[in-house]
Amino acid sequence: MIVALLLAQAASTDAYLDQGRQRWEQVSRQIWEFAETGLQEKRSAAYLEDLLEKEGFKVQRGVGQLPTAFVATAGSGSPVVAVLAEYDALPELSQKAGESSKAPTAAGAPGHGCGHNLLGTAAVAAGVAANRARIERKLPGTIQIFGTPAEEILIGKTFMIMAGAFKDTDAVLSWHPDDNNEIDPGKRTALTATDVEFFGKTSHAAASPWLGRSALDALEVFEHSMALMREHILPTARIHRVIKNGGVVANVIPEYAKLQMWLRDANMSNVEEMIGRMRKAADGAALATETRAKVSVLASVRNPIGNEVLGRLMQKELERVGAPRWDESDVAFAKALQKELGMEQAGMDSAVAPFGRGKGSTASSDIGEVSAAAPLAELRVAARPIGTAAHHWAQTACAAHPTGGKGMLVASKVLAASLVDLLQDPASVQAAKAELAKATKGKPYASPLAADAKPTVF
Template identity: 65%
Template structure:
């Protein structure tokens, strides 16, 4: 029986690929091996790890690729939980992105429709990255089998990109040239709809703003001190006033990370963290310049010293119409996830619990059009400035529910999430094969990229000596 199943998979892999309705050569393999990918996603869900700590998650995905014949390099400079996996050689290089970091304090019992942490304060896959990384690996494995069976030219590459939630992995990997040879980059993200996401996401940069003063007894000899807290408070007020004088698309977020040790000690050190967002990377750069001036002004006014350190930066995504249309064609061919009555009932119960209309689950594909999707920032923006990129969204949670929420953690270990994951893997795998088979398609993708970027070479917003670090 096993021999017959393998023979059927190989026969499908050798069949010609086409956009017409029907199974692509990668679909049969993914249907045949569905259980192993669902088990892998579940193992990652059960071991949630936050950014730059994804030791087990990264290792599980890398091991799965090695078993599929990929050459895997674990770790890249500064990012020990990243990996680079390749199969094949030469051009075109088709890259799939894998993410696998969890979010802090969003632990949740699998499939529960009530807020029910497994452990209070523990992390959870509230953005569904256990599904994201697994589907990318599964799609790459399927595409590579088709590459071998059809004797296709080119390279299938999977980049394991850690700490997406902190905008770290891809930005540093882009700066260090890991996307430079990619003819196309395919990615996906858990969603409540089935669509190609080509709306420009907000650009974002973040910085630690530190002030250095002099400590002193706050009662006995305050004149000897220079309060770094005064500097931080003055700086924060300046940033608050700035909100009236920024574009409507701009966002400024902040949190005090270190405000001093005790009230009767004039603090000699404080640190705030500030995130800046706007519609374009150029606008964010301008905001960062104003932030630096405000920090210097606050330091001058309080007799302290300021230091601004950029933690990460990700520009707005550069859409690629040719690549987006490819993903859309394959999504229409594969179709939306096939949910059953139990799935819908579960979804409606969860929707009622979180206070949204109980519409159930998305069962259709959103028509392809410009500006589809949300505006949440992502480090895929940096990748899209280096190489052509397109992003897919697949429904893995009930309509109207949010990511970065315990409900998504619950869905990421539910059959609903697994059904969506398989659709994503099929679309990514088939699209990768289409690119290997069709030089004209690769040329159209390249021309779109050149038009969108104006042919300008990529320039990283990160300093050459910047190093990734959790924050």
């Protein structure tokens, strides 16, 4: 009897989302067309904020020094359950919708190469569906929808936490488009993003080069040192860099050079060890070239603290809803993309993986910071072909294709039903909080950023 009742209750949120499918696909497509990068998501944020206000949510705009962040709230009292929405795009990843070969909408334009138009829309749809169920069933509790900008530069959620946005939140659910369907607490890595700057002395490169001290030389020595270091880091570690400034003209010795470097690994202690070695490399390069080095931390996120209570609750709903149901045209599109990318033409994932299979990942996210402030679990749903990756034009193409829409629908159903489950089961909420307290040994959240830090685009 109880099981039948729970299934019927879940079916009501499913039915609402099925009935509104076209609406949510239009919302997703609009955000896809906005394609605004981190801290620039003005139209995307306003669009979602206005929608939520019309749905009866109280919306706080401009949270945590972030004009494009919001917190939408409905209901009152405990438990306070939340879902995370993201809506930032990536630079230079525009792509025509549903095109299986590279075809930018405009050269150099941004695009949703991580599918955040799907992510944000599914989260909002789930929150709306769960709130309707809360009202219909007269359930106690509060639903929050966090609009979290600038995930791609890993700062939005951290500044929101620092502003106290999550202080009353009991449980947080999240999701991300992927090439599979799973809930795996070990799916993210820790990361620190830095600027490495060198300061030298300018001079005429032909007439008096001996009077100059090249910041570019220092940068090159530093780069070589880091390249050699790659042999001596763990297999789980990754180092990425891009030169932001290497001088202006060849006949003037550069007095300034800047490189941006991101370091990531399975946990923050490993990242911190690499950062220490990186600082030595920068100082050594400066010493060798008689310049000065400066290393600045831009962003830092820990690997998420897994929460089995929330993860298994969402796993139950994922298994109930099932993987997206693909048709022949979806599979044909997927295989065309895979062929274009030179990979096995395996199509789309149609299975639900077992809970916590430990597949691992090299991706990072500021949800790691949220997981230290409140219990959190993250869902993955297939919204792109097997074997393809995010941060690629292929994901942009999928994010405005039926494959992305079908993944988004499944995610919204799982999130909505899970939110309602938590409202109906305060004991699970308390168990999730106890699990986090045990993992953190009761220590309060400590931000990796300075208390006076300001959000900046980098």
